[in-house]
Amino acid sequence: MASIDFERQVLEEAATSPVAAVMRLSMEIDRELRKLLAVIGVLNRYPSELLPDLPEAIELLNAYQKDLPRELKEVVSQFWSLRNFVVHNQVGGEQLPLRVLDYGFRILKLLTSIPRHSYIVYKANISLFKDNDCHFPRNDVRGVILETLSPEGKSLGKHIYPTTRVYKEGMSVSWEWNMHNRKGWDETWYKDPDAGETKMAWSGSLEFTGRDMNQF
Numbered sequence: 001m002a003s004i005d006f007e008r009q010v011l012e013e014a015a016t017s018p019v020a021a022v023m024r025l026s027m028e029i030d031r032e033l034r035k036l037l038a039v040i041g042v043l044n045r046y047p048s049e050l051l052p053d054l055p056e057a058i059e060l061l062n063a064y065q066k067d068l069p070r071e072l073k074e075v076v077s078q079f080w081s082l083r084n085f086v087v088h089n090q091v092g093g094e095q096l097p098l099r100v101l102d103y104g105f106r107i108l109k110l111l112t113s114i115p116r117h118s119y120i121v122y123k124a125n126i127s128l129f130k131d132n133d134c135h136f137p138r139n140d141v142r143g144v145i146l147e148t149l150s151p152e153g154k155s156l157g158k159h160i161y162p163t164t165r166v167y168k169e170g171m172s173v174s175w176e177w178n179m180h181n182r183k184g185w186d187e188t189w190y191k192d193p194d195a196g197e198t199k200m201a202w203s204g205s206l207e208f209t210g211r212d213m214n215q216f
Contacts, residue, residue, distance in 0.1 A: 007105055014101060022086045025104040026054070029079075032111045033057045035216045038174030039116045040064050054080050069110045079103035115151035119175055119210060122147045122158050124167040129189045134198055140164070143190050143201060144208060146173070160190060160201045161208035173210035181207060 006028070014021035037043040037057065042064050046057055058076045062068055082100035126143030130136040141162045148156040162185050167173070184206040192199050 010101065010104075019087055022083055022100055022104075025101065026083055029054060029104060029107050029111070030057075031216055032108060033061065035174075035213060036065070036111060036114060036116060037061060038176060038211070038213070038216065039118065041175040041177075043174065043176060044179060065114065068114065072107070072110045075103050075106050075110065079107055117151060117156070117175075118149045118213075119146045119173050120149060121145070121167045121169055121171040121173060123193050124169055126160065126190050126193065128162065128185075128201060130187075132189045132198060132200070134189060134191060138185065138188060141185060141207070143188075145193075146208075146210075162188065162202070162205050163208045165209060172213040174213060174216075176208075176210045178207040178209045 010021050010025050013024065033054065034043060034046070034057075037046055037060065040061075042060060046060055047053075054076055055073075058073050062073065079100060082103065086100055121144060123145040124142075126145065127134075128138040128141060128143050130138055141164055143160045144163045144165075144167050145158050145160045147158045150156055184204060185202075186204050188201040188205075189198055190201045191197070
């Protein structure tokens, strides 16, 4: 949820630079949308440039996320229309529609209220092998074990995935995969860092490329 300090800063900025304030609020909404799209694994379907089209992001979100707040789509539409009017017409002073700020703050509160899973790095930099005797290592990839948490914070289990990225234990990451390299890795084994047993990691998998959620 947008902090009280953030709202105060935006309102103060609006008094002297309305367009800058509206753009700042727009970027914060875009950031929250990208975080949510990243968690549900569809950020790659949304344009990478900043603020491409917020209503477009809501349509994408609506296609993959259940139980969105009913008013979210309408509020975003109203905000985007007013935002474009303010920015393109360089509206300032008393002409600034205060509703654009109200709508923006409402959107942030609605977005942050949407329940979502989280993915936490449980173990990183795990050695992987081509055989179940662990004699032949895979030198081009490492394993990362993620713990999936429900929106309520309950553990839904741990699973290992291949990656060439560097992760740290405790890091909250997005649900993203390398869809450009379809080759991936076939049958792979590893030694469970907790039990010490040799286990099959996967029979085939693409590369996990989730990003630190703090980067958004």
